[in-house]
Amino acid sequence: MLLCLTANHRNASFDLLEKLSIGAPSLATSLVTESDFIQGAVVLATCNRFEAYLDVDEPLTAAAALAAEQAIEVLAEASVVDVDDVRNTLTVLCGDTVAEHLFSVSSGLESVAIGEDEIAGQVRRALTTARVEHTTSSDLERLFQRASKTSRGVKTKTGLGGAGRSLVRLALDLAESRVTDWAGTTVLLVGTGRYARASLAALRDRGVTNVRVYSPSGRAANFAASHQLQAVAKAELVEAIAASDVIVTCSTAPTVVLTAEQLNAAADIEGAVERRLVIDLGLPRNVDPAVSTVSGTELLDLETVSLHAPLEELNAESHARALVGEAAAEYRASRAEAEVAPAVVALRSHLFDLLDDEIARARSRGDSSDETERALRHLVGVILHTPSVRARELARTGGTETVFAAVEALFGLQASPAVAEAVVASTLPLTHRAPGA
Incomplete structure (x- = not known):
């Protein structure tokens, strides 16, 4: 389950x-x-x-x-x-x-x-x-x-x-009212992972050209070199904060990266930006909530972004949910088919075992030929086709118990549910199977 x-x-x-x-x-x-x-x-x-x-x-x-x-x-x-x-x-x-x-x-x-x-x-x-x-x-x-x-x-x-669309772009949409000219905005990007790359792409789409990057884990230099940015060393962080109109944090650091003390220290630097927007996209959070108390600093965090999320495009979402519903129904149906696999396997094994016994007896009498054996095996396969298809159809419509009951009543076969797991698991690529599968 x-x-x-x-x-x-x-x-x-x-x-x-x-x-x-x-x-x-x-x-x-x-x-x-x-x-x-x-x-x-x-x-x-x-x-x-x-x-x-x-x-x-x-x-x-x-x-x-x-x-x-x-x-x-x-x-x-x-x-x-x-x-x-x-x-x-x-x-x-x-x-x-x-x-x-x-x-x-x-x-x-x-x-x-x-x-x-x-x-x-x-x-x-x-x-x-x-x-x-x-x-x-x-x-x-x-x-x-x-x-x-x-x-x-x-x-x-x-x-x-x-x-x-993404959470990054939604956050920047909300920042539009605070930023008068993205092209003239100085941005400090904190983080070098997948979210940092998405954030950088979204910033450049808005015309931002002046971006510096800082990494709590020390990866800023490599990220900066591969994205044509300027890296910020740990000793330079407060000065970089002072010069930045917008700070976007998206690091996976387990503790806060930006503190109120750092923002206050940055504000004391001569020529520091007077008004600053901090966008915290990290989870765990990258920015100490006390940053919002620093004069001239506005904090836009995930909770604020979620509260201002726009209404979805209803038609597109409706179509998408219909597709999801269809996929879920097909998934349920395929699982139901797997549930009757033991009955189908037991029936196939039973009939082919009977066939093998008859062929063995025929061989002992000298009455068998390769051509006859192939024809008989083909015949058994044809006979099994309809009940196999019917079993899957019944499973898809909730008739799993009917399939097991029919196989037991007509042939005296009791199938084990463990067979289903083995049959279905055998269809997975070896590299994707669970250990021991």
């Missing part, structure tokens, strides 16, 4: 999301190694959501509830958050709703900026991380691979992907 524990900008404060993101890196491994029920985990932590996708090895509701509670306790401990706060904030999804939720998330339909570009890549990277840490499972592999396929379909078939 699949579970999803989700907290996002709609049901959680950014302070709590920030704390959950701190505990995210070690969570998947802890869940898989410490839980009695969880055999796979993929954690997705972004600037406006935290989600843990779990594969529970028991189909019973009671087991799912225990797995969810174990996950909540592990997450609370890793994030140093009261367990009741985590429990009261997280929404727990299970079964078929998990797929539709992830497909919607990966397509950008649950983001602050509807249709944002970054989320699809973040979903893919979450799965890659789980593979590296050996916490994924066959079911989670199929779920996330289908999510990526769905997001690509939504992007190409609807208008959501055409505008290239």
Whole structure:
């Protein structure tokens, strides 16, 4: 059974999301190694959501509830958050709703900026991380691979992907009223990762040419060289702040990078910019909230951005949600087909075993030929075709139990559900299978 524990900008404060993101890196491994029920985990932590996708090895509701509670306790401990706060904030999804939720998330339909570009890549990277840490499972592999396929379909078939919207661009849209001339604006970019590249591209689209970059981890020089920017050393940071009209922070540093003390020190430098806009896109936050108390400084953080998110383009979103719904329905149907695989495999094995026995007897009497054997095997395959197709059709319409009952009643065969997992797992690329699969 699949579970999803989700907290996002709609049901959680950014302070709590920030704390959950701190505990995210070690969570998947802890869940898989410490839980009695969880055999796979993929954690997705972004600037406006935290989600843990779990594969529970028991189909019973009671087991799912225990797995969810174990996950909540592990997450609370890793994030140093009261367990009741985590429990009261997280929404727990299970079964078929998990797929539709992830497909919607990966397509950008649950983001602050509807249709944002970054989320699809973040979903893919979450799965890659789980593979590296050996916490994924066959079911989670199929779920996330289908999510990526769905997001690509939504992007190409609807208008959501055409505008290239993102949280970065939404933040800069909100900054328009504070910036009179982007071309004449001096910008300090803090961070050198994927979000920094997206931020730089968005700034240049608005005509910004004067950008310097600072990295808390010391990567500024390489980033600056590859993007034709000026790097800022740690000893030069306060002076760079003083000269900047806009500061955009998007670092993955676990602690704040900009403090009120640094801003005050910058303000005391002769010739310092009198009014400054700080845009904090980091999670955990890169900027001390006290920065907003510094004279002449305005702070635009993720929480403020989310409150001013514009209404989505209704037609494009409606089409996208329809595509997500179709993809989720097809995913459910394919899983239902997998559930009847044991019955189909048992029936095929039964008939071909009978055929092999008859061929062996014919050979012992000298009555068999290669041509006859090929014809008989082809005949059995033709006979099996219709019941195999019918079994999949029944599964798609909720008739899984009917298929098992028919195979047992007509042939006396009792199939094992474990066969289904083996059959479906064998279709995955070897590099994408869970350990031991």
